[in-house]
Amino acid sequence: MTTARLEVRPPRESDRARFVELFRDEDFMVFSPRILTESEAEARFDHMLAVCGTIPFGKQPVVELSSGLIVGYTGVDRIDLAGETWLEWGYRLVPEVRGLGYATEAGRALLSRARRTYPGALLAIIAPDNLSSQRVCRKLGFAFWKQAPVEGDLRNLYTLCAEDPVS
Ligand SMILES: CC(C)(COP(=O)(O)OP(=O)(O)OC[C@H]1O[C@@H](n2cnc3c(N)ncnc32)[C@H](O)[C@@H]1OP(=O)(O)O)[C@@H](O)C(=O)NCCC(=O)NCCS
Known part of the structure; x- marks a missing residue:
């Protein structure tokens, strides 16, 4: 699916190198x-492929339309x-594109897909000091x-039920 600035689509084998790089990057x-x-990052990408094979709104790539990245x-x-x-529910962006509202834009698009097939509750787990993530989540x-x-770490838990309105 595409939004004004983004494409949100299932992962492909050809995305592997990019995600392995990202999962190994401190800033990301x-x-x-x-x-x-390296091996954990490979396994994490395998897991991403597997989850998206069964859940259409599994964690998946966010592609910036202007750059193709x-x-x-x-x-x-x-x-x-x-x-x-x-x-x-989770999200993560490279530092260069934080602060542009992309997580909300991509999340809203994928959530609307989720709601068509999944009636249950969703959970978000966020470090209390991660204010921008909590803002996106709300x-x-x-x-x-x-x-x-x-x-072992104290976290703020948020939930979203299918009938809750998207603000
Ligand atoms: C969390 C993340 C996905 C947010 O996505 P984003 O598209 O960059 O979101 P924005 O930068 O637009 O920020 C969202 C809101 O948080 C606010 N915000 C940003 N930094 C903030 C801070 N330090 N204190 C308070 N509010 C802050 C922004 O002003 C914005 O508010 P608004 O919507 O009212 O304008 C992104 O910052 C990221 O990838 N962070 C690192 C990984 C991460 O933390 N993932 C989530 C793990 S739970």
């Missing part, structure tokens, strides 16, 4: 526990939290749920 991976090793990803992955499996319609430890 800010607010994640650590950068990945993959500038990040948006979408869901499965996560187990306190004994329950959730679809967790703009996508998520509401604050609670603070809770996730893999």
Whole structure:
């Protein structure tokens, strides 16, 4: 699908090198526990392909139309939290294109697709000091749920139900 400035589309094998590079980059991976090793990055891309094979709104490339470059990803992955499996919404952009509203633009487009097929709740997990991510999450319609430890770190959890309006 395309928006005014972006294409959001399923990952392809030819995207592998770009994502392996990004998953190994400190700036791209800010607010994640650590950068990945080469083999972890390869496995992460394999996982991205696999999730998108079964979920049409799995984490997928965000391509900037003006440059033709993959500038990040948006979408869901499965996560187990306190004994329950959730679809967790996430997004990540290269530093050069942060501050342009791309995460919201891409997220809104993919969320509208998600809502056509998925009636359940979505979860977002965000570090309390990651203010721009929480701002994007709220703009996508998520509401604050609670603070809770996730893999040992305190996180702000947000949820979005299918019937919630997108602001
Ligand atoms: C989080 C991220 C995806 C946001 O996407 P983006 O398209 O760059 O979003 P924007 O820069 O437009 O910022 C969104 C909002 O946060 C606000 N914001 C940015 N930095 C802020 C800060 N330090 N304090 C408060 N608000 C801030 C912006 O003003 C904007 O508000 P607005 O919509 O009212 O104008 C992007 O910054 C990113 O990739 N960060 C690194 C990876 C990451 O943190 N991913 C999320 C993990 S949970």
